[in-house]
Amino acid sequence: MKKLIGPITQLLTLDKLSLKGALKDEQLEILENAGFLIEDDKILEVGIFTDLLAKAESQNTEVIELKGDFVALPGWIDCHTHICFGGSRAQDFAMRNAGKSYLEIAEAGGGIWDTVTQTRNLSHAELAERTVTNANRHLSEGVTTIEVKSGYGLNVTEELKMLRAIQDANSRTKADLIPTCLAAHMKPRDFEGSKEEYLQQISEQLFPILKSENLTNRIDSFIEQSAFSPAEIESYYQKASDLGFDLTVHADQFTTGGSEVAVKFVAKSADHLEASTDLEIALLAKSNTVAVALPGASIGLGCAFTPARKILDQGGSLAIGSDWNPGSAPMGDLVAQASILATFEKLSTAEVLAALTFRAAAALGLEDRGILKKGLLADFNMYATADFREILYHQGKLKPAQVWKRGLKI
Numbered sequence: 001m002k003k004l005i006g007p008i009t010q011l012l013t014l015d016k017l018s019l020k021g022a023l024k025d026e027q028l029e030i031l032e033n034a035g036f037l038i039e040d041d042k043i044l045e046v047g048i049f050t051d052l053l054a055k056a057e058s059q060n061t062e063v064i065e066l067k068g069d070f071v072a073l074p075g076w077i078d079c080h081t082h083i084c085f086g087g088s089r090a091q092d093f094a095m096r097n098a099g100k101s102y103l104e105i106a107e108a109g110g111g112i113w114d115t116v117t118q119t120r121n122l123s124h125a126e127l128a129e130r131t132v133t134n135a136n137r138h139l140s141e142g143v144t145t146i147e148v149k150s151g152y153g154l155n156v157t158e159e160l161k162m163l164r165a166i167q168d169a170n171s172r173t174k175a176d177l178i179p180t181c182l183a184a185h186m187k188p189r190d191f192e193g194s195k196e197e198y199l200q201q202i203s204e205q206l207f208p209i210l211k212s213e214n215l216t217n218r219i220d221s222f223i224e225q226s227a228f229s230p231a232e233i234e235s236y237y238q239k240a241s242d243l244g245f246d247l248t249v250h251a252d253q254f255t256t257g258g259s260e261v262a263v264k265f266v267a268k269s270a271d272h273l274e275a276s277t278d279l280e281i282a283l284l285a286k287s288n289t290v291a292v293a294l295p296g297a298s299i300g301l302g303c304a305f306t307p308a309r310k311i312l313d314q315g316g317s318l319a320i321g322s323d324w325n326p327g328s329a330p331m332g333d334l335v336a337q338a339s340i341l342a343t344f345e346k347l348s349t350a351e352v353l354a355a356l357t358f359r360a361a362a363a364l365g366l367e368d369r370g371i372l373k374k375g376l377l378a379d380f381n382m383y384a385t386a387d388f389r390e391i392l393y394h395q396g397k398l399k400p401a402q403v404w405k406r407g408l409k410i
Contacts (some may be wrong), residue, residue: 002061003407006035006049009069009386013046013372014357020285020317023350030388036072037061038378041406046372069386073353074370075144075379075405077360078334080271080292080321082149082182083134084127084166087118089327096301102226112152113189115326119152124165131169131177134324134332139175139410142381142400143334146175147321147364149220151182155191156205159183163215174405178364180248181210184221184228184236195232203239211243218268218364222250223258230257237265246365252276253297263287269363271321273306274298281307285314290363292319293355295341296329308345318351319360336396349392378407 011034017023035049037056045052056063092110105111119127131148138146148166153159163179170177183202187195210216219240221233227250228236237247246268251258253272259280262270270284271292284291293306311318320341324332331337334356342352358370369377383391384401391398403410 002037002039002044002056002059003064004035004037004052004056004061005064006033006052006066008034008036008049008066008072008382010034010388011036011046011072011372012353012388014074014353015371015373017350017354017358019359019362021315022312023348023354025348025350028350028353034072036372036378036380038407041378043372043374043376043378045374068384070382070401071385071388071391072372072380072382073388074357074372075381075403076142076334076356077145077364077366077370078138078143078322078324079147079269079319079360079363080149080294080323081138081147081332082151082323082325083138083146083332084131084148084150084162084169085115085119085152085326086122086127086130087115087326089114089330092327093300093330112186112327116152116154116188119162120158124161124168127162127165128168128172131166132172135169135173135175135177138324138332138334139173139403139405140399141333141335142403144175144379144381144403144405145178145361145364145366145369147178147180149180149182151185151220154183154185154188156202156209159202159206160209160215163210164213167215174408174410178218178366179216180218180220181206181216182220182222184233186222186227195228196235199228199232199236203236207240207243207245217244217246218248219245220248220250223261224250224253225255230261233261237261241265248363252280256280259284262289268365269319272297273311274304276307278310281310281314281316284311285316288317290317290319290359292321292363293341294321294323294329295337296323296331299337299340300328300330305341305344308341308347312347312351317359317362318355319363320352320355321360333396335391339392339395342392349389352392378404380404
């Protein structure tokens, strides 16, 4: 059955905006006293509510009439999370704030390996349940599509457990979970061979199962001094590319090199980029690789933000993800983090909204969402306000009054 929803004080379609480069708020398409006509999980029409109402009266259409002021926008898309994990790293956070170094925290039993150990100790069912809980919290805050990485298993068996748990969780939440294999997060401490041997084992043993079980079509890696160098990861990405996987990269978080690999292998996105210099920014801007800022990690670690303003001014495409993880970015509040990044990097509201919707969709290779127009998914949020600028102004405290996913109110 068709549904007509309205009247909506301001409806921001996010349509007719470029995928790359800077944006001004004046470019936003804002429909006033508007409405949606949806059928099943798709948008049939977006327009003025009274016009749509006149059509609806002659058709079998359920009219959902709103009272009061509402702003409608596409559902948020979080293109980078690690919400499938076990345990907590509160000790790491406290030690880091007390001035301890990464090495000192690792020697005290913290760091990524601590999460690997705690994640391995969970059963498939426990891991899936935790992922559902995190996904549903994100969904309640308007995040309708959520990328979810593995990477806390770090062997074939445990990575499969994580990706199967993510697949299971996807069937148990109304949010769409987009799985990514991050088996190349670091060389596990219990692997006796070299980094190259570990990557070879993963690519030879894990990649075929990912394909046969349809667990993911996305391969990620952490290119960093503490993980894998550009030279070490190259054959790994070549194998993934040859098998038809989409690629993404944890790039330039503390040192550069990752973004160059991302561009070379035509990755969908290069994520982090806090250490990117003018050279890397220019390289990304000339490519079709989406630059993904992760302000949650900057807040959690107390380090510089991604140079988002420079990326946009150079003509690059910018998305914003939460990086929700137990170590460096435990907050997981996408809109709050985006609002803070906007303050420090002087991003227009249009640039932030684009980074949380259709540009984030591009980072995931998704073309069916992120804009409110005919034929795309009926994923949208409605905020109880008359002015769309209130959303970022309140820095995450103004939550959606209604979240709609695939044409259904959550």
